[in-house]
Amino acid sequence: MSDFLVFEGVSKRYGETQAVDSVTFSINRGEIFSLLGPSGCGKTTLLRCCAGFEDPDSGRIILDGKDITGLPPHRRKVNTVFQNYALFPHLSIRENIAFGPRTAGWTRGETDKEVSRMLELIQMEEYADRKVTEISGGQKQRIAIARALINRPQVLLLDEPLAALDLKLRQRMLVELDSIHDEVGITFVYVTHDQGEAMGISDRIAAMNLGHIEQIGTPAEIYEAPRSSFVAAFIGDTNFFDGTVTEVMDGSYCRLRIDGFPDVLAWNDKGLQVNNAVHLSLRPEKFNISREQPDALPNRNVVQGTVEDIIYLGSHTKYWVRVEDYRLGIHHQHSRYLLDTRPITWNEKVWISWFADDSYMMERYKPEDENLLVLPDMEVEEEVLPV
Amino acid sequence: MTTAADKKNREWLITGPSLIWLLLFFVIPTLIVFAIAFKPSTPFGGIGAGWTLTTLFDLSNPNYPAIIWRTVWISLVSTIICLLLAVPCGYCIARARRRSRNILLMLVIVPFWTNFLIRIFAWKVLLHPEGLLKQALVFLHLCSPDATLLYNSAAVLLVIIYTYLPFAILPIYAAAEKFDYSLIEASRDLGATRFRSFTHVFLPGISRGVWTAALMVFIPALGAYVIPDIVGGPAGEMIGNKIAQRTFVDRNLPHASALAALLTLAVMIPLMITLVRNRLPETDHRKKGKRIVE
Ligand SMILES: Nc1ncnc2c1ncn2[C@@H]1O[C@H](COP(=O)(O)OP(=O)(O)O)[C@@H](O)[C@H]1O
Ligand SMILES: [Mg+2]
Numbered sequence: 001m002s003d004f005l006v007f008e009g010v011s012k013r014y015g016e017t018q019a020v021d022s023v024t025f026s027i028n029r030g031e032i033f034s035l036l037g038p039s040g041c042g043k044t045t046l047l048r049c050c051a052g053f054e055d056p057d058s059g060r061i062i063l064d065g066k067d068i069t070g071l072p073p074h075r076r077k078v079n080t081v082f083q084n085y086a087l088f089p090h091l092s093i094r095e096n097i098a099f100g101p102r103t104a105g106w107t108r109g110e111t112d113k114e115v116s117r118m119l120e121l122i123q124m125e126e127y128a129d130r131k132v133t134e135i136s137g138g139q140k141q142r143i144a145i146a147r148a149l150i151n152r153p154q155v156l157l158l159d160e161p162l163a164a165l166d167l168k169l170r171q172r173m174l175v176e177l178d179s180i181h182d183e184v185g186i187t188f189v190y191v192t193h194d195q196g197e198a199m200g201i202s203d204r205i206a207a208m209n210l211g212h213i214e215q216i217g218t219p220a221e222i223y224e225a226p227r228s229s230f231v232a233a234f235i236g237d238t239n240f241f242d243g244t245v246t247e248v249m250d251g252s253y254c255r256l257r258i259d260g261f262p263d264v265l266a267w268n269d270k271g272l273q274v275n276n277a278v279h280l281s282l283r284p285e286k287f288n289i290s291r292e293q294p295d296a297l298p299n300r301n302v303v304q305g306t307v308e309d310i311i312y313l314g315s316h317t318k319y320w321v322r323v324e325d326y327r328l329g330i331h332h333q334h335s336r337y338l339l340d341t342r343p344i345t346w347n348e349k350v351w352i353s354w355f356a357d358d359s360y361m362m363e364r365y366k367p368e369d370e371n372l373l374v375l376p377d378m379e380v381e382e383e384v385l386p387v
Numbered sequence: 388m389t390t391a392a393d394k395k396n397r398e399w400l401i402t403g404p405s406l407i408w409l410l411l412f413f414v415i416p417t418l419i420v421f422a423i424a425f426k427p428s429t430p431f432g433g434i435g436a437g438w439t440l441t442t443l444f445d446l447s448n449p450n451y452p453a454i455i456w457r458t459v460w461i462s463l464v465s466t467i468i469c470l471l472l473a474v475p476c477g478y479c480i481a482r483a484r485r486r487s488r489n490i491l492l493m494l495v496i497v498p499f500w501t502n503f504l505i506r507i508f509a510w511k512v513l514l515h516p517e518g519l520l521k522q523a524l525v526f527l528h529l530c531s532p533d534a535t536l537l538y539n540s541a542a543v544l545l546v547i548i549y550t551y552l553p554f555a556i557l558p559i560y561a562a563a564e565k566f567d568y569s570l571i572e573a574s575r576d577l578g579a580t581r582f583r584s585f586t587h588v589f590l591p592g593i594s595r596g597v598w599t600a601a602l603m604v605f606i607p608a609l610g611a612y613v614i615p616d617i618v619g620g621p622a623g624e625m626i627g628n629k630i631a632q633r634t635f636v637d638r639n640l641p642h643a644s645a646l647a648a649l650l651t652l653a654v655m656i657p658l659m660i661t662l663v664r665n666r667l668p669e670t671d672h673r674k675k676g677k678r679i680v681e
Contacts, residue, residue, distance in 0.1 A: 053572055073575040086573035090591040100577040103587075151577065 260325025432638030477559030538620030562596025
């Protein structure tokens, strides 16, 4: 079951660039496994090694117990959905899908039957005889998937398959991709730089950076328990704190001193001792923001701050709250009918509270790589100040 | 808003001058040549009054079938060989790094800097019994000392290929340069070998370039006159030489015109086939394009 597709110390170098740096991991049979990371982190290179378009400088790739490292692309039971689709423009849609079977020398009857089945799977029967130039991006995407799946590969590789589509279509295709996966049950390796896509479709995610894998886990594990500040920042918004342990309490809590911020209580799952340095991540939705002071509870942190920026997003509002030297990003879900309440506004003094269990301690990313931390949401939103 | 009619008018306005040019200096002269074919000749090399079909009957000259046959096969074979050489050349140039690509393109274009006639005379020197190439081949025991390299069909073929190869390489290079090579990866991914990817994806992908290249060789080869005249001798005569003879030696313009008309028709036929072939998918596309849904 597990260890269906294994990468063993795979490395690939282009001139000065170490595109993939001794990567080891394994993928289970039938799962959707995502390689997620910023542009240039080596996702495509890893995928191309798997498809056979690149030879790794070292390491092995093992598929279903067989070493496929040296095999040419046409001898691997692996098919790829390319980012630009790479459909054959001189062939009709039907002929595109039939390309693999014809190459493999299937009988005419079998080819026709399978092509029809695939057209049905992607719901494009009536377009079968169109030219590739006569269909939309979303349809091309589906053809590319059908053209790959018809060969009954052991693994389907998808390289940013939705990147060329607009947002609405992207969400629809994601659902469609998921249902196709349920239907065919083939192992999918899905490459993307979009954390939303990866979270939405994956059974497991490998978060990549600079040619190596930072963390592998389910979407929830990666989001809630990021191993490093890189993962925490790349996957969703977060607030970081640098502190020192001043007191270890029983019940697995510890008290931290943070420069420019009130002392906070944190869950000490890493078993830290007094004077250990701590890097803490707090997701914006873990905070509670209110005008009234919340009740004191043993494991609750309560601080006071001033609202600096607000972005109202319908289902929730994003607040930026100044607390001493820190500017906290906070997501507040509107569980009650908003117009009946008096919403918090700019420059109001507010109480921020969160439970010590909801923060997460992690490795601090190496300072020299700090500029590679991508904080897309934060950066964009600070420019879009509300008037 | 411009209406479709406005757009059509503007199209005419833009293409008008070139259409007039073509009409004046291409269509009308061609029609004149066709017309002269139906005129009687005069003993002094002029064109007589009235109309006649005798010239057309004169075309049944027993020498002609052999010459026409030679013209056609030399043209066909030179086209095929040019394509066989030009496809790999065009591919390599298109795939080369930018720097070496420019150098390779230069090498293709450099021969044009030397006059066409001079280059053909150079071949005559090379192929001459005392020439460099002949001597070299004899020295390497690749041909016997009394073999003739000059004044035969093979010499004509060789020089036609030499002359028109750049014209075949350039359109194929242009097509190969625009070709999306990720399609080759896609086909390899779908189980095709390198060779199958080449024949089933690359060649169809550059088919327009190949057709253009074929025309660029075939049509001038059909009308070749200077090359067979210089390196062909009587054994390598082509229809172009006959037209020249009828014009300058026999001073029989109607006869020359009839031969030229025949040649024009022979050129028009492959041209038409190509035009139709290249246009078909496009019109198809426009018709169906309206129904794009999503
Ligand atoms: N063919 C190549 N030649 C040189 N450098 C390359 C090549 N392909 C990728 N790279 C480099 O390797 C690194 C990883 O690239 P890639 O795997 O495409 O990243 P991703 O798909 O994650 O965006 C990048 O720095 C990229 O510039
Ligand atoms: Mg990529």
